[in-house]
Amino acid sequence: MMTNNKSNTMNQNLNTLIEKYLINSENSTLSASIDKFNKNVVKVGEKEFLIEEIKKVGSDVLFVKINNKNYSLKYSKSTNEVVLNTGGFTYKYSIKTESQVALEKIIQKSGSKKVKNPIIKSPMPGLVVKINTEVGAAVKKGDKLIVIEAMKMENALASPFDGVVKSITAVEGTAVEKDAVLITLE
Amino acid sequence: MMTNNKSNTMNQNLNTLIEKYLINSENSTLSASIDKFNKNVVKVGEKEFLIEEIKKVGSDVLFVKINNKNYSLKYSKSTNEVVLNTGGFTYKYSIKTESQVALEKIIQKSGSKKVKNPIIKSPMPGLVVKINTEVGAAVKKGDKLIVIEAMKMENALASPFDGVVKSITAVEGTAVEKDAVLITLE
Amino acid sequence: MFKKILVANRGEIAIRVINAARELSVETIAIYHKVDKEMPFVRYATYAIEIEAETPKAAYLDMHKIINVAKENGAEAIHPGYGFLSENAGFSKLCQDSGIKFIGPYSHSIESMGSKTGAREIMIKAGVPIVPGHNSKVTDFAEAIKIAEGIGFPVLLKAAAGGGGKGMRVVEKAEEFQENYEAAQREAIKAFGDDLVYMEKYILNPKHIEAQIIADEHGNYVFLGERDCSIQRRHQKVIEEAPSTVLDEDLRARMGKVAIDAAKACNYVNAGTIEFLLDINKNFYFLEMNTRLQVEHPVSELITGIDLAKEQIRVAAGYPLSFKQEDIVLRGHSFECRIYAEDPLNNFMPDIGKIAYLKEPFGNGVRVDTGIENNTEISLHFDPMLSKLITYGKDRDDAAEKMITALKNYQLLGFSNIIPFLIDVFEDDRFRNGYFDTGYIPNHYDFEALKAKKYENEDELAALVTYLFNRPDEEIIKTDVTPSLNSWKMNNLNMRKE
């Protein structure tokens, strides 16, 4: 791991103008790089893209050309995230520099064991329709533990790993907000 | 005149909340008044108008209701002027308080004689097509002294009073900007 | 003609009606709840008057306040649009009693068509085909099975007092009849306290076809062709078209005659729609009559050239129809798409937020009936439809190509919407070849292919993300991905479910 990190640092020394990123969506992970002195050119894999702004509207709407192809989009961003709304779809991307990713791996390794998230949260505001488990029950990864309904649509939430139900916060028939804690495993 | 001004001042003392205006367009002169403590109500002649804002867009576009009737407009204003663009028309209004108008009359009277403006300016950017007079010529009020063309449209400018041509700045066949001095009389 | 009318609605349909009135030189009054103050329809009318009410919805449902505003401001008639008070017989009556013309049918027509069983009886009398069924209590199962065989299996059992799918069961064959009938009875008594169960022929994935008619106060009735509204998600229409691909001249003529018979049977005046189910053998059955202007009326307007909303006002003002049946020329083809802020890849989950940028499509064969604009807040107070996109072409392919183009040109930024889904449907051979029924979205639509489309240019997206991440933005833009609903919005969410 250390070796890997070293070579990464060397890479940066050799190409100080180039920042490398890992870009992650629900669909895939891609690597991209940008020239710090010419931020209109981005390389994704082997492909090079020239990005030119055509027009900006308000603080968050952009019209751009990517290799002369027109795109319109609304965007927002935070520390390691870019959210795009374009063509009717919303895309949530995480973006980290390669060195950041390497660093995180070291930190994770240095911890005794990978910590799994034992909390099941509601993915949307809705109603708790059904709870299929009870405190103390052993559950397997993929078991549907609880059903949330919103806008006439039901959503069954599955256990993220094999474990035991520690506590159930949700109550059948009540409304919950987005990200409300429903069930805690251990 | 002094009497008139006094009574005007008295009027203001009696109705300190009401500011009275004279409003002047190319079409007519109207009197209006506004309640300084309720600036949404304007009286024009005997008619009362309640003005409510529905929406503002940018710095100069307003949607208002006048007695519940919808209006959309772009506006701009300066010391004694309001320019409205609504329904495809542009309106240029001068607006002065009654006391301001009274004061101006006094100043005008106190001068020995009304000064006539002896300068003929171009009302638009265009080309000087023809000059119908020469330096030293005696001209009568209404004589067409010079022809300006813009956008294939000719405009003949007339002498504002009986006088003598002092100087001619314009040259036939040349372009002039809006408000360029063309002819000076005396 | 009226001098002034009041429009008792909001959004796109309020603007639709205001335009129709303006064409007839009729002034309009918009009413609005204060949450709608900045909506375009308020400014579109000649006059606008706020109605105070505890909830936004209540403002548009307050019959007495609305009628008072009309009276105080000299409106001679009220157009109800669709939804809200449009099919409220009491409101039609109250208008009449207040000396204000209701732009729609008389209250007795609304009333008789408002009751499912009442409407069914009137239609039987008028010789209108209804779904074959049996509407009295069954005690002897042998006899009941005989009746079911007469109707023809599969049959649908449903609670007489019911609704919403409870106590409904499909019986495929005689052997399963008794078991299902008893189960339906148990469910019915549990849900409605009444174990009466009817049976009728079960029509699997029928086409939803509806006939547009209009009638004046002088006894003239005209049929304006049919609409196919089979593409539905969650039993709500999303795509409509006219004419239907499955009707030939003969079937259209027969359906038109039946529709007019149905309208005559309830002394109908003004624009109305008779909904039918069409089975795979092209038998059609009366479903219900909608006694108002439909959301999807534009497709009929485009293929006939007749302005339904304008004609509604003329009819209400006592004029005879401005056309006769023989003047109606059906030419070309028209589609309508309802535009919603929903994520098709997440079960059409509604998205909300502010419109960051809007430029609706325009040009040849494109019509947008809309009531939104830049910065409009998409909330949960009202029906979540944003606008209607309608196209017209010389034939079905031309209209579909225009729809795809218009959908691609629809610049709507700020949240997820169903436009990419709609494009995908119009690019699907099954739909384009006319092979679809009400089961199309749940049974045949390929959501995986849509997800693949979402990410088909992911290299470009990744380049964009990298660029934007490095962009020196003047303002700090907070990420607000899937906007979390606060408790105020939460309440509204619960309200809407009711």
Next chain:
Amino acid sequence: MFKKILVANRGEIAIRVINAARELSVETIAIYHKVDKEMPFVRYATYAIEIEAETPKAAYLDMHKIINVAKENGAEAIHPGYGFLSENAGFSKLCQDSGIKFIGPYSHSIESMGSKTGAREIMIKAGVPIVPGHNSKVTDFAEAIKIAEGIGFPVLLKAAAGGGGKGMRVVEKAEEFQENYEAAQREAIKAFGDDLVYMEKYILNPKHIEAQIIADEHGNYVFLGERDCSIQRRHQKVIEEAPSTVLDEDLRARMGKVAIDAAKACNYVNAGTIEFLLDINKNFYFLEMNTRLQVEHPVSELITGIDLAKEQIRVAAGYPLSFKQEDIVLRGHSFECRIYAEDPLNNFMPDIGKIAYLKEPFGNGVRVDTGIENNTEISLHFDPMLSKLITYGKDRDDAAEKMITALKNYQLLGFSNIIPFLIDVFEDDRFRNGYFDTGYIPNHYDFEALKAKKYENEDELAALVTYLFNRPDEEIIKTDVTPSLNSWKMNNLNMRKE
């Protein structure tokens, strides 16, 4: 079909063509000069490529650069729109030589119709009626007067080498012939160095009627009805309509046949327009042929249901026409208004400035072909037309009522425009009853009445002025009444005059 085409134009017509291509799944390349970078048409295309040029206009006229962009970016064809390179035979030829399809007629057709005398000769041969006249030198006045009497007084004398009204004289009767002829000769030699003067029949305030045709590369020709373009200011069309109020079925059929004969006479392929003058006795005479898509093509699209721009691309790709003459059903009526930033109360003097607010009309029977948006700067670089507003109705009154409504709904703030003038024309009985010809605006239109309309609600305006004067505005708004042109704009003003 092509994979990709280049659109060698800007503004509304670029968008019109992009939409037509998109319907056929053809990708588009927009070209633009940098002053146009933020214009909507640039973003409307699939791709956009800047063309560098000294003046904005020059970018759209640089044949070699445009063809290079097409070649380098894989465009198989170029659509020229109208204006710019659309009737440039050399460009059509250059495209062909470069292996790029020109979407329009072949260069020989453009060339032969581009010369007035050449076109006249071809039309005479093809039996197309032309304005009666005499095209050779006159020396003997007695004989000349005899010829003039043969043509019928009044006759128009015009310099053979001329143009722009110089050397043109109308002669009412024989006694005035010689005097006028000699004067015309003097003017002609002074202006053009050639004293050759022709004479032709003078048609007083004729109707301007034009026939739309389209032809494919397989010898099929279809006539798509006529347009009436008689409402003109400064000899430029402002209102067009289809069909014309003065053509009956018989006259339409005869004009259609003549139009197709004319097209055949120059081996015409693609969409074209044959312009005629129609005199008060309903004789029509060939004026000229426009070998391109016309500004006013939408009115023909709406009454026929045929998409001309889309069909142009199909024809250029070698497809036969997608319809036959017998498929064409003329239904309803359509108007087009050209929207200009001009003050009708000041001799249609152009106004300029930035669009402060824009919401174009929409809804049933309303089409807007536009290329502007909020904040678009109206400059003097190009033709000053802002957009085209087109309506369709079941008959002429319906279409006119829709036009009045759409004009009233046209929210365009920032400068004076001709919308109030257009409303006034559509509310004028003379126009509505069909009594108009090319002399309508100069001879019959009542500008005083328009001025009265401007001030009809002056009490409300005065109230508004008082309110605004007292409004505590956050920002200081500078009055910028009639925007003064700086020297840069001044240069452009001079350029445009050339």
